[in-house]
Amino acid sequence: MSYAMIAEELLSSLGGKENVVSVAHCATRLRVMVANEEKIDKERIEDTEKVKGAFFNSGQYQIIFGTGTVNRVFEAIQGLDLETSSKSEIKEAVNKQGTAFQRAIRTFSDVFVPLIPALVATGLFMGLRGLVTRPEVLAIFGLTPESIPANFILYTQILTDTAFIFLPAMVAWSASRVFGGTPLIGLVLGLMLVSPALPNAWAVGFGEADPLLFFGFIPVVGYQGSVIPAFIAGFLTAKLERRIREIMPESLDLVMTPFLTLLIMSAVSLLAVGPLFHVVEVTMVETTKYLLELPFGLSGLFVGFVWDLIVITGVHHVFNLLEIQLLANEGSNVFNALITGAISAQGAACLAVGIKTKSKKMKALCFPSTVSAFLGIIEPAIFGVNLRYYRPFIFGLIGGAAGGFTAQILGLSASGMAITALPGALLYLDGQILSYFLVHAVSCAVAFSLTYSMGFSDKMLEKR
Structure with missing residues (x-):
């Protein structure tokens, strides 16, 4: 099925053009504002190709596609005629959906999410600069920090400083x-x-x-x-x-x-x-x-545990403001280090379910969701598997807490924001890469072992 066909299928399942007020997207989800929730054919949407889950939250119907895919689906939807989405009376009705807190969260997301690509690129530039200017790396090419041309240093400063200036x-x-x-x-x-x-x-x-x-x-x-x-x-x-x-x-x-x-x-x-x-x-x-520097790893323990809970509420984009402030004021982002283990932990819990189950259908769901989680996109693992059976999700939270604790004890801090798990390694190329992978090893080991030993059995499938 082409992206144009997926877009048409979604539009029909959402109740048609007259029911769609606006469509936006974040890194992983299509975020749709509708005039009437009852007109949505939710089962049909979840059965649509490339859809990895869908749920209603904060006044929006959020359809999970995953990174990259969501951009192409959004572009296809933009190609459809949605002129009815501009009607002021429908917009006014939709703006009243949800609590005041939910509307505030939507507003913060709308403001800060479009800035993320530029800040992600800047963070990667910082990581790469940290890598290529390390004495150990330069020594491989027979160079020293003093031998780096001044113009090259100036160019790296342009790459890393412009977005924050x-x-x-x-x-x-x-x-x-x-x-x-x-x-x-x-x-x-x-x-x-x-x-x-x-x-x-x-x-x-x-x-x-x-x-x-x-x-x-x-x-x-x-x-x-x-x-x-x-x-x-x-x-x-x-x-x-x-x-x-x-x-x-x-x-x-x-x-x-x-x-x-x-x-x-x-x-x-x-x-x-x-x-x-x-x-x-x-x-x-x-x-x-x-708060992030509480002693004995307490900050990491708490943040690592609650992060996935925050993700399922859909309010996690508020923390973009926090991360932007940390990077702008401190030049590094310790918050990213505390949450990254929570991402891979949900993937490890999902992997444990996939390995332990004998159901081919469940395996087919678990393994792609695990890959997605290890690439930093956890919604398929959470909503498609872990949260359905409760225990894998809880053990994923415990794994996240263990990872956050380890990150704080090691003093881990990122050079950027918005990417985690395997892609997030690019933010830790300044001599922290081994510590980064140790954090993920701890979080994954805890989540996987707990889920495999007592978090799932095929009997749970029979109860659904």
Whole structure:
């Protein structure tokens, strides 16, 4: 079945064009907003080729395809005529679906998920730079760190620093887009926050520059690497732009709306939003660092255990904000190290079920789901196998806790974000690779042994 045929099959199963309000996707799931959940043929969707599971969460019908596949399905769906999805009255009804917390989670996901590909690439660049500049690697080619050309070092800095220098512009662009503003206006405002005319935030932090003082008491600096000020600025920019456009005569709209929006929001962002929410951001980072550095491996034990629980609720994208802040402020991401073992642990539990069962159908489900989990995509293993039989999922949580504990004891920390398990090894090429694989060995051994010994039997199949 081609991707175009899969898209048409999904559209029909979702209740047709008139029932689909919007379609988006994250790394693994197609996220569909529908006008009426009762019109969805859920069994037909789960039987569709390449679908690895589906469930309703946070006001969205989420269809699991896995990394790569979901992008192609989404592109095929974009090729269909979904003009009815823009009807304001249907959108308003859908926006009311779920609790206030669920709607907030959706909003954070919509803002930060589009930024992930750029940040993943940056993290991989950091890992590769750490690898090629290590003395042991250079020695293989008869080189030393001192013999690396200065221009090459400059090029690696361009690869690894650009995304974080202009992070506020990316965040403001995405926030403006999500909240109904013109994305380009949000982008320009974000660039103003990191203008070279302002004292560089990192230079101020290291005492190499002084902030500008407005009115004698408001410190103003660039906001390189900042997230929350840019998010708030993008939100306010979108709201202000829409308000100005409502009252602006059409003949003046093209010129005056962006002019007034940027004029007002540049002052508000630099003089109020920036200084205020920068303090909030620093406080959040310091609090997070404290919680992630609890002694005796307690942080890893807790985070590793609860991560898969967070994944099944669908709110795990909120932690993109945390990881972005850690990378921007600390230059490394300890959170990735604490959760990566939880990913492979669910894969190991699923593998134990596949090896132990005599059911060919179950084996056919378990083994591809295991491969997917070891590549960092755990939804097929969780929703297709482990959660159905409860015990494998619980033992996967225990394996994740063991992996998180080991990661914290070893002081593991990633150079990037958003990839885990085997692909995540690229984030630990700076001398941590052996420790990284040890973490996965521990988490997988615990999850597999517990699941194989007392987590599953074919009698469970008879009860379903």
